[in-house]
Amino acid sequence: MAGIVVIGGGIAGSAAALALHKAGFEVAVYEAHPGTGADIGAFLTLASNGMRALAQFDAAEAVAGIGFPIVTMSLVDATGAELATMPLGEHDHPLRRYRCLRRAELAAALQQEVQRRGIPIRHAARLAAVTEDAAGTTATFADGTSATGDLLVGADGLHSTVRSHLDPATPAYAGQSVFYGYTTEAEPHGEREGITMIRGSGAAFGYLVSPAGETFWFARVPGPAVAAEQVAGATPAQWREHLLPLLRTDTTPAADIVAATGHDLMVTNALHLSPGIRWRSRGAVLIGDAAHAASPATGQGASMALEDAVILAKALRDADTFAAALDRYERHRRPRVERNIAVSAQLTSGGPGPTSSAVGNAALSRREPPRPDDELNHLLDWHTPLPALALRESGARDR
Ligand SMILES: Cc1cc2nc3c(=O)[nH]c(=O)nc-3n(C[C@H](O)[C@H](O)[C@H](O)COP(=O)(O)OP(=O)(O)OC[C@H]3O[C@@H](n4cnc5c(N)ncnc54)[C@H](O)[C@@H]3O)c2cc1C
Known part of the structure; x- marks a missing residue:
């Protein structure tokens, strides 16, 4: 069994650990914060695609036990007049309807699942540096300790240290x-x-x-x-x-x-991050905000991170080598997440207006004719092998 070191025990990192564990990999998570209560303030909406991703690694029930569901969205103008009311996502499915939750609650629920499944998670482990050699990829932490794996997954968020090992981009x-x-x-x-x-x-x-x-x-x-x-x-x-x-x-x-x-x-x-940054090397790969942080207008950041976790685990499960798996992961993910960055940026730069999460989601799906819901659902489905993609289909950068 290959050993995978996951840096960051937030949403992307905990989800990746759960999905990789389900795919049969030996995984360990290293999280900088001493507990799970960081950033207690922010709340987010998890969209139906995020709930669907959670279900692939059997964590949808755990998340459905926190926060509360949202089934409709109303648009109102500056006079208070209602412009429209519409149902949201898969509102009639108890495990796939939108949910509103505090970010820290979501991270804590996922970390509890990580612990419940016996996946090691070390807190107060702040990554300081990444090195790669023939023995694998080594994470060195601020306290001087280190961990080596066959692969290192950078899920350390917006200001990622793993990203700085791969690309100089900053948000x-x-x-x-x-x-x-x-x-x-x-x-x-x-x-x-x-x-x-x-x-x-x-x-x-x-x-x-x-x-x-x-x-x-x-x-x-x-x-x-x-x-x-x-x-x-x-x-x-x-x-x-x-x-x-x-x-x-x-x-x-x-x-x-x-x-x-x-x-x-x-x-x-x-x-937000610019599109086109380098996501991977031979022994390291980025997921979640570390790879593709978007401004919050589409409300898709956490849901995209959960999708990443599923697609990365499936790619590693289904490809013969790490190199082929990381290539497949990037080719499937880059067009979708970079479209999210672009749509969110457009909504953000438009100034005040109909820029809600759900409106952003609608704009996103309108702009994504090559990936209708059923195709995305098929890709996410745990039991369906992840297809290889030709370069011209993906927009991924060959390295
Ligand atoms: C105001 C606001 C509103 C938002 N609203 C929504 C919304 O409605 N819906 C939605 O889906 N998304 C929303 N988002 C985006 C969402 O919060 C992020 O996309 C999501 O949290 C990304 O998850 P992540 O795991 O990649 O990063 P994070 O959740 O940031 O997790 C990164 C983890 O890595 C750890 N870490 C960092 N550095 C190190 C290090 N050096 N060593 C070890 N560990 C480290 C951190 O402590 C953290 O636990 C919003 C964001 C903002 C700012």
């Missing part, structure tokens, strides 16, 4: 700052199990209400990036003062929801 600002928060003090608005997207005049605003009555919201604000010292130092009250004038010009619930938010109010800058 760039995508043109929007993203605020998000939670409140139990706002009057509950919108449909039960529905997300409302407001085409605001100063910000794209989305909100949904959990079964417990907590409102989850985000605002995507075009303009210059928020300075790092402000991200670290500004208080929730200062961010409310910043946001409220942008939202008060509209007659929607957005301003009242933000005004009713206490300490649970955070900001981040939307970042």
Whole structure:
């Protein structure tokens, strides 16, 4: 059995460990954080394709036990008038409907599955360097320890250290700052199990209400990036003062929801990677945000990471050599994930508008005629061998 070292125990890394373990590989995960509670603030929506990917390595039930489902999306204009309401994804399937969850909850649920299946996971293991030689690929950690495998999977996120071993690219600002928060003090608005997207005049605003009555919201604000010292130092009250004038010009619930938010109010800058970066060497490969971080407009980052895990595991399971497997993985994944980066960037640069996750997903599928749902589902299906692809079909870079 080949030994695979996975760097990063977030969404992509834990998912890859589960899928590779199911495919029969010996895997170990190395995660920088001492626990699972990092980045507790952010929430995300997992789309039907992400839920389908989870099912391939038998983790859909574990994830369906956290967060809450979303089955419809409403689009609202700046006056509060409803423009459209539509069903979301596979809304009638209990394990494949969209879910809203905190990112840290999702990462913790996947890590629990990793542990439950006996896959070693070491916390407080921060990768410092990667070296490759005839003995394999070695990860050296900040504490001086190391781990060697036949293959190293870089699932260490947006600011990946593994990526720096392969390519000098760094993430760039995508043109929007993203605020998000939670409140139990706002009057509950919108449909039960529905997300409302407001085409605001100063910000794209989305909100949904959990079964417990907590409102989850985000605002995507075009303009210059928020300075790092402000991200670290500004208080929730200062961010409310910043946001409220942008939202008060509209007659929607957005301003009242933000005004009713206490300490649970955070900001981040939307970042993305350029397409075309190098994903792999002889003994290392990137997955998830490390390979293809997109701005959040399409709401597909986590779902794409889960798809990566399935396709990588299937490629390694089905190809005769690591080189052939990594080539097959890249050829299947690169066109899809780079289209997601492009669609998300387009939605982001369009300023405030109908830029919800679900709208982005619809735009993505509209722009992807060569990969209709049934073809993607076939590729993801665990029991279906992953076909080899000719270079001209894939857009992958031959190395
Ligand atoms: C504001 C915002 C909203 C978003 N909304 C959505 C959404 O609605 N839907 C969606 O699907 N996606 C969304 N995303 C994107 C989504 O969060 C990411 O695409 C997803 O988390 C990627 O998973 P990952 O495992 O690749 O990276 P991460 O989740 O970042 O995990 C990387 C892991 O690697 C670890 N690590 C980092 N460096 C090292 C190192 N040197 N050594 C060891 N370990 C290391 C980290 O601690 C972390 O655990 C959003 C992102 C943002 C910023």
